[in-house]
Amino acid sequence: MDLFSRAWTALLSAVADLKDEDFARHSGCAGWLVRDLVCHLVIDAQDVLITLVTPAETEPTRDSVTYWQVSDKPPTGDDPLDALIVRLAAAYEDPALLKFHLDDVGSAAGRAAELADPGIRVATQDFVLTAGDYLSAYVLEWTLHHLDLIADLPGAARPPAECVAKVRGMLEKIAGSPFPASFSDTDVLLVATGRRAPTEAERAGLGELAAKLPLVLG
Template sequence: MTATDAARPASTLRAAYEAASAVVRDLGDEESWLPTGCTGWAIRDLVFHCLMDAQRGLVALHTPADRPVDRDAVTYWRDWRPDTSGAANGRRWARVSASMFLDFGQLRELYLETTAAAVRAAHAADPARRVATQGHVLTAGDLITTLAVEATVHHLDLTVALPLAPGPSPEGLTALRATLDGLLGTPAPPQWSDTHYARVGTGRAALTEAERAALGAAAERFPLFG
């Protein structure tokens, strides 16, 4: 592995977080109440969730593990399925917790500070080092990739009601597409855009009948995670 290859997950995370931060940085309190692509969440709820994910990444990057790796950047997502009791509980927790920030500006600044810190930690980490998060062990490089993928998915969610907002980073979309292909076990139809694949792959949109026919038995695996 070259130095360039080793740095790639951290560079992907930097691009993903900087793209999302460019959206969040300009949001005011009124805009923070707009809906998102996540069921039941306003923008402020989703920003809180993304803040917690960046914080989790910071903790994980400083939590070395002595157990064998049991997940990689693709298999990590097999635990995350939509419409489970855990997903519903997470939605409620984020809504209640985000509501404690009476001034959205406080939440916005904490998000910006935490994502910036997570990027610095990612660049400082040895990508091959084993780290622990959510009951699993991954290499730091794979963990960093999962953070970039989540940030990219939620960037699309964040901008549902913000048509003029900038989109996700190309690096984040590439990592997301590779993750979905890994879960599917084969590349998606090449005519699918990255954003369309992201939405159907994570359950944000349903496959059309034509898409189901083209995918055959693989259609039953959708959504691939959510």
């Protein structure tokens, strides 16, 4: 729960620090500009709010790791939902409006997370999780998208180190294998999810694990 708040607060702060011209930069998400990614974060924040007030009576069917479904098809930005996000983001026109909407909905999502009982069961996408596991899953979402946000902004504030380390551990569980100790936590996140290709030396160090990459999470 604490890492959720740290990851989300850091991401919201990074968006608040963006200059208007930064919204037209490329993000780390295929086919999306920074403005498109920020619009996606608005939708994500809405999902958090909806899920935390959608109680479930049955036993959990997923946890913070198994919540993520792995595909072998990297996103291209052409998916209908992705295309919708692009159109929604363009409709804002003024980046200040998009910032305001994210701050408004995002702050509410943050407060809802702080107030949530981690043991209650919630439903989303036909899954049942405890609220604690659901919010832990979103540490991965926020941390990866923080890296996406600053992909073309090398001087921007980075996600909290403890969140990056947590996500490394989650990705290792998803992959079913630890990543080499020579990889920094950030490099694991970028290489494991296909946000950058491994170098020849990194690929050699990955060994058989390289065949499992990238982990396309959805």
